[in-house]
Amino acid sequence: MNYENILVSIEEKVATITINRPTKLNALNKATISDLSDAIQLLAKNDDARVIVLTGSGEKAFVAGADISEFANYTTVEGAQLASEGQESLFDFIENLKKPVIAAVNGFALGGGLELAMACHFRIASDNAKMGLPEVTLGLIPGYGGTQRLPQLIGKGRAMELIMTAAMITAEQAKEYGLVNHVVPQEELLSFTNVIAQKIIKNAPFAIGKAIKAINANFKDGKNGFDTEIKSFGECFGTQDFKEGTTAFLEKRKAEFTGK
Numbered sequence: 001m002n003y004e005n006i007l008v009s010i011e012e013k014v015a016t017i018t019i020n021r022p023t024k025l026n027a028l029n030k031a032t033i034s035d036l037s038d039a040i041q042l043l044a045k046n047d048d049a050r051v052i053v054l055t056g057s058g059e060k061a062f063v064a065g066a067d068i069s070e071f072a073n074y075t076t077v078e079g080a081q082l083a084s085e086g087q088e089s090l091f092d093f094i095e096n097l098k099k100p101v102i103a104a105v106n107g108f109a110l111g112g113g114l115e116l117a118m119a120c121h122f123r124i125a126s127d128n129a130k131m132g133l134p135e136v137t138l139g140l141i142p143g144y145g146g147t148q149r150l151p152q153l154i155g156k157g158r159a160m161e162l163i164m165t166a167a168m169i170t171a172e173q174a175k176e177y178g179l180v181n182h183v184v185p186q187e188e189l190l191s192f193t194n195v196i197a198q199k200i201i202k203n204a205p206f207a208i209g210k211a212i213k214a215i216n217a218n219f220k221d222g223k224n225g226f227d228t229e230i231k232s233f234g235e236c237f238g239t240q241d242f243k244e245g246t247t248a249f250l251e252k253r254k255a256e257f258t259g260k
Contacts, residue, residue, distance in 0.1 A: 001039055005032040007057070008039050014197045015049035016190070019056045025064035026056040028112045037089045044097055047259070050205060051197040052097075054120060055104040056113075059186060062105045062129070063113025068138065083143035086112075091119040091144045096216060098209030100200055104193045105129045106186055110168070115144040118153060121212060123179065124193050125171040126186035131179065132168035152219055153179050204241035205259035 001008040007018040017039055019026040026032075036054075043049045056062040071082055094101050094116075103109075103120035109131045117123050117131075125131075133142045133150065141147060142163065151159040154177040162169065171183045184192045200208065210232035218225030236242050240260045248255035 001042060003035040003039065005029075006035045006039060008043075010046070010049050012194075012198065013048060013050040013201050014053060014194055015043045015046070015051070016053045016055065017043075019054075019063055022058040022060075024067065025061040025108060026058070026113070027065055027067045028063055028116065029067035029070050033086055033090050037093065040090070040094060040097065040101075044099060050099065050201045050259075052099055052101045053104055053190070053193055053197060054101060054116070055190065055193075056106055059107060059128075061108040061113070062103070063110075063116055064108040065111035065113055065134075079143070086144050091115060094119040095121075095145075095149075096213075098212060099205075100197075100208060100212070102193055102197065104189050105131070105171075105180065106189055111135055111142070111146075112144050115142055115146040115149070118149040118179075119145060122181050123174075124182045124184065124189065124196070125174060125180040126189045127171055127183055128186055129171040129174070129180075129183075130168045131171075131174050132166065133163050134166040134168075136164065137166045150179075153177075202254075204236075204239075204245055204255075204257045206239045206241050207236050210236060 005019065005021055007020050009016050017036065019032060021027060021032065040052065043052055071079065074082065101120045103117035103123040105117050105123055105125040107126065107129055109117050109129060111134060114131050114133055133146050135142050147163065150162065158177055171180065174180045175183050182192065214225060214229040214232045217223040217228035241257045244257060245255045
């Protein structure tokens, strides 16, 4: 998996994707979005990867925003197409992936960078991280799901304020708001994230995928989260992992899950 703008590695069933444009503070451009989409689609089918960690290269930025030079002269049609294609190919794809995706936010996560982090299933931040959606300073609004996911995570009022003021918040504020789960020293970010990833890996992959689907259903228009939960709960009973999990419990041993 060789890419121009990202690095991909797999170790102990954790796939780490590092956005690698340090001279641009890892800003998202079309090529980077394409690389990320392709890599995550491949990892979704790779049994050696049970959890995906998304982070940025260097110490300054996770993703400091979108590459504004690419769309500065877009028309209204081109702008809408940019948002639509990006959401479908990457942001929505990550959110609905059955494998857990954790954002390890090291430094700035602004604009499209914060939207990328919010598309992940949860977020862990370094203590120097700063987050915000400053699009209104450019005469825009967030276009990769930010107006939808930020209120879901921190509430409507706070999301309104952050988006309209274009303010940046610290990692500790983000934790207080519920935007990130943990804040750790930057040098411990990936190791701490890996500890959580290994806890996830011990559990049944099929069940985790169904849990992600059921949780997401509560936030989808036209979906009844309770109905999705009931159906997904029932589907778990038909898996080898369910048989292994219950048998291991009754035999008082650790389960060995296969994802089937």
